[in-house]
Amino acid sequence: MTEHPHKSGVIKYPLSMRILHWLRAALILGLLASGWYMTRLPQDDVATSGFLYPNHKQFGVLVWLLALVHLTLRWRYRTVIPHPPSNLAPWEKWLSHLIHRLIIALTLITPLLGYSMSSSFTQSDGVPFFVISQIPELLPKNDAAFAVFQALRRYSAYTLLACIILHLAGALKHRLEDKNGSTDVLPRML
Numbered sequence: 001m002t003e004h005p006h007k008s009g010v011i012k013y014p015l016s017m018r019i020l021h022w023l024r025a026a027l028i029l030g031l032l033a034s035g036w037y038m039t040r041l042p043q044d045d046v047a048t049s050g051f052l053y054p055n056h057k058q059f060g061v062l063v064w065l066l067a068l069v070h071l072t073l074r075w076r077y078r079t080v081i082p083h084p085p086s087n088l089a090p091w092e093k094w095l096s097h098l099i100h101r102l103i104i105a106l107t108l109i110t111p112l113l114g115y116s117m118s119s120s121f122t123q124s125d126g127v128p129f130f131v132i133s134q135i136p137e138l139l140p141k142n143d144a145a146f147a148v149f150q151a152l153r154r155y156s157a158y159t160l161l162a163c164i165i166l167h168l169a170g171a172l173k174h175r176l177e178d179k180n181g182s183t184d185v186l187p188r189m190l
């Protein structure tokens with residue numbers, strides 16, 4: 001396959017990757033916000049937590065499945081994905097590459113740790129997934145293991161947040177410094 005320049009001259013990501021990028025972005029920002037908010041609710045706010053926890057879990061599992069779809073598309077379109085602009089500074093190329101890889105890894109790891117945490121917790125309400133009321137809980141119930149998964153998951157979710165902030169800062173930097181120039185990568189994803 002060869003690269004197909006858009007009529008504006010910009011080589012864009014394939015449409016399916018662009019749609020998936022913004023869908024994943026919206027879901028992940030929602031999960032980070034809901035996770036942060038629900039763990040700070042007062043103990044007696046059963047109505048809010050009874051809504052947020054199951055939805056956080058099922059949308060979290062959905063993000064894991066979408067991360068697998070993303071990897072498949074990335075592999076399928078490996079020859080048409082636009083290259084980094086050639087006039088980026090070496091450190092910018094290196095950093096954006098590293099952040100993409102970290103985001104890809106963390107969108108796979110964070111939901112797995114969330115699932116492991118829920119499924120090892122002795123008082124867990126289980127993990128729903130839309131039409132499936134309970135996904136099988138594969139790990140043995142063990143509150144010590146739960147505490148380890150809970151801590152790892154927290155690091156992993158907030159490291160993902162830090163990567164997304166850097167990623168957004170990078171996209172904005174090139175937008176503001178070089179609008180529609182060769183290092184402005186935003187139009188490739190729009």
Ligand code: HEM
Nearest residue numbers: 021024025028074100103104107164168171185186188189
């Ligand atoms: C919040 C606003 C966001 C903006 C403005 C944004 C913008 C962009 C842009 C412009 C690119 C293309 C970069 C290039 O070609 O060099 C890109 C790529 C990418 N973005 Fe974002 N992004 C955002 C959020 C996210 C989020 C939340 C995720 C998490 C899933 C994400 C994951 C990725 C990945 C993995 C790539 C690499 C291309 C790929 O393999 O899909 N982005 N983003």
Ligand code: HEM
Nearest residue numbers: 031032035036039057060061063110111114115118127157
């Ligand atoms: C990319 C996907 C996910 C993201 C970004 C995410 C993000 C977060 C964040 C930021 C928190 C708050 C952590 C804290 O401040 O202590 C949280 C809590 C939580 N998440 Fe997720 N999550 C994801 C997937 C999942 C999945 C798949 C599950 C379960 C199947 C899950 C279950 C939970 C639970 C039970 C809590 C509360 C933990 C506690 O009480 O300490 N999450 N999540």
